[in-house]
Amino acid sequence: MRISMVSEHASPLAALGSVDAGGQNVHVAALSVALARRGHTVRVYTRRDDPDLPAVVPVCPGLDVMHVDAGPARSLPKDALLPYMGELAAGIASDWGTAPPDVVHAHFWMSGVAALDASRRADTMGYPVPVLQTFHALGTVKKRHQGRDDTSPPERTWLEPSVGRSADRIIATCSDEVFELKAMGIPGNRISVAPCGVDLELFGSQGPAEPRGRTHRIAAVGRLVPRKGVDLAVQALALLAEEGIDDVELLIVGGASDSAGLESDPEARRLLALARALGVADRVLLRGQAPREAMPAVLRSADAVVCAPWYEPFGIVPLEAMACGVPVVASAVGGLIDTVVHGKTGLHVPPRDPEALAGALAELLQNPGYARRLGAAGRQRARARYSWDRVAADTEKAYQMTVGGSAAARRTHLQPLGGKAL
Ligand code: UDP
Secondary structure, three states: OEEEEEOOOOOOOOOOOOOOOOHHHHHHHHHHHHHHHOOOEEEEEEEOOOOOOOOEEEEEOOEEEEEEOOOOOOOOOHHHOHHHHHHHHHHHHHHHOOOOOOEEEEEOHHHHHHHHHHHHHHHHOOOOOOEEEEOOOOHHHHHHHHHHHOOOOOOHHHHHHHHHHHOOEEEEOOHHHHHHHHHOOOOHHHEEEOOOOEOOOOOOOOOOOOOOOOOEEEEEEOOOOHHHOHHHHHHHHHHHHHOOOOOEEEEEEOOOOOHHHHHHOHHHHHHHHHHHHOOOHHHEEEEEOOOHHHHHHHHHOOOEEEEOOOOOOOOHHHHHHHHOOOOEEEEOOOOHHHHOOEOOOEEEEOOOOHHHHHHHHHHHHHOHHHHHHHHHHHHHHHHHHOEHHHHHHHHHHHHHHHHHOOHHHHHHHOOOOOOOOO
16 A cells, blocks of 8 residues: 555654654654564654655655655644645645545544544545545543643644544554544444554563662553653652662663753653652663664663653553563553453553552662563563554454545545634
8 A cells, every 4th residue: 555644743754852852753753664564665744843844754664754844844832733744645645646645543632633634635626635644642531631831732622533433444542542533433344453562572581681780670651641650750759768678770761862962851850859859869870862773772771661640642651661571550441441451461550649659669770580570471462462563454444444535435534624723
């Protein structure tokens, strides 16, 4: 198939760990590579955020990335990008010309707005292109947890469900998301499930582990944003010390790429202030962004990886830890409910519960044999279920289901995105 991916803010070529660059970038990059390896031709469209970027960057046989002019050619927060989706759609439709792809797969709701617009433009020329949508995160869930701190544009409230109803098929990444999508009014028969995956060539249990400075190490990896709950890991470190387990360091990876950036990062400052207040600052290591290639050695250096978000659309870090044979302590939310099996590959704790987190960590640190068994089972689970090739095969099935439908049938369930101008 000829496949167009749209990922408006999350370029597969971007460095990871900053506020807007994480799992979606990994997902789009790895899924596209896996689809190309399966013989498809894939072009990823993303917004040009730097004037010096070439128009098209070849990645591997069958895959390239196209930078489309849409808004100012500089980095902007993703929540500021909605006004430029029309330009992105125009750029995509113009690149398609009279040879549009078999499917267009949009990532994140704003890319869905652009993909549906591009598809409509192609449709008027007699070339219908089915639209598949992966949301990665849902505004309803974000608003529920972040309330007034949610910086999404207000239009997301009505546009996101509208994208859901208008796309030919939604690809959810976990069972919790299916539940949320149905609550948004999307019929179950238009939802497929394909999880995120893990790069099993990069992440494995064999290979070096970086040295640690204490008997025990806990690691927390991800974008430094409050909802990732890294503060809970700092609190758990202090609670462990109260139980006499104090030769433990907490390594936090993610955030700015250099120390000057970290010093001015509000979340990094908040975490350090908390660590100082709890008397554990000397055992909290704030590393900043780590390149992908360094991540396996980082994960392997830990006795346990903590993923304690308030909510999590999917969560690739737990899969990476599992693939490295490291047990995961995860809040029982979103995708982590599917990936981590309590008592088998890691431990689940309720979200926002530092005591429960400390209790689970104590269980692992005091029982290394148990921790090793969970790690080994996690590795097996990651290898058996979450290779990107398997995810690509599931995604391919969803594509085939839409290509099979006639254009007329598709148009009967396509709904206008609403009368409001963007
Ligand atoms: N990551 C990275 N370097 C960092 C921080 C994160 O390479 O400094 C990667 C991490 O290994 C994972 C991704 O970014 O592959 C984060 O994905 P996840 O789904 O866990 O979180 P999201 O960013 O989507 O909320």
